[in-house]
Amino acid sequence: MEEKTTDLSTILSISGKPGLYKKVAQAKNGLIVESLTDGKRFQAFAHDKVSSLDDISIFTESGDKSLKEILQKIREITDNGQAPDPKSDNQKLKEFFEKVMPDYDRERVYVSHIKKIYLWYNLLLEKNMLDFTEEPEEADESSKNEETSAESAPKAGTENSPEPENDESAG
Numbered sequence: 001m002e003e004k005t006t007d008l009s010t011i012l013s014i015s016g017k018p019g020l021y022k023k024v025a026q027a028k029n030g031l032i033v034e035s036l037t038d039g040k041r042f043q044a045f046a047h048d049k050v051s052s053l054d055d056i057s058i059f060t061e062s063g064d065k066s067l068k069e070i071l072q073k074i075r076e077i078t079d080n081g082q083a084p085d086p087k088s089d090n091q092k093l094k095e096f097f098e099k100v101m102p103d104y105d106r107e108r109v110y111v112s113h114i115k116k117i118y119l120w121y122n123l124l125l126e127k128n129m130l131d132f133t134e135e136p137e138e139a140d141e142s143s144k145n146e147e148t149s150a151e152s153a154p155k156a157g158t159e160n161s162p163e164p165e166n167d168e169s170a171g
Contacts, residue, residue, distance in 0.1 A: 005131050005132070005133050006124070006129040006130065006131055006132055007054075008052065008053040008054035008067070008068055008132065009052045009053075009054040009055075010022055010023045010052075011052070011053045011054075011124075012031075012033060012044070012050050012052055012053070013050070013056070013120075014033070014044055014048055014049070014050050014051075015049035015050075015051075016049075019036060019037040019119075019123060020035075020037075020053070020120055020123055020124070021033035021034060021035055021036065021044070022036060024041060027043055030043050030044050030046050030048070031043070031044045031050065032044075036123055036124075036127055036129075037123070053067050053068075053120070054066075054068065058104060058105075058109055058117075059104065059105035059108040059109055060101065060103045060105055061103045061104075061105055062103060065101060067117070067120075068132050070100060070101060071117075071121055071124065071130060071132075072130075073100045073101065074100050074117075074118075074121050075121075075125075075130055077096075077099055077100060080125075080130075082122055083096070083117075083118040083121040083122055083125075084096050084118055085118070086115035086116075086119045086122075090111045093111060094111065094114065097114045097117075
């Protein structure tokens, strides 16, 4: 099965409900969502606590790290394999998470958070939804911009090149 690019802003966690949900449509007073687990659709109302995975981050000693970065790191470490079973021994779960994120804030990130991350990762892996390739496009954009600026730099001796201005144009 081919992996599709996943927009984490459309993948939702709903407080009090297990698993993850995909946003299908906007309703009058909420969202229509589809369970990634069983495909059932229902309405999540405005009073339900709904969080987009794109908005979730994990506390580190030096700030926050996006869930997307963490999922990518788990994928890298497991070589596209499963994360540890969330029902495993808590110590094993923490040890693996230390490999993923050595600087996570041990005071504010609980084992329950780690278990949820592994559960979400394994579900996204099962559904072939772990491709978040938007960052390489941004990298491509910046390299294109560098190429463009190099190409648009005036060439000495051309008709259209402006008069040289002692490095004021750089910057």
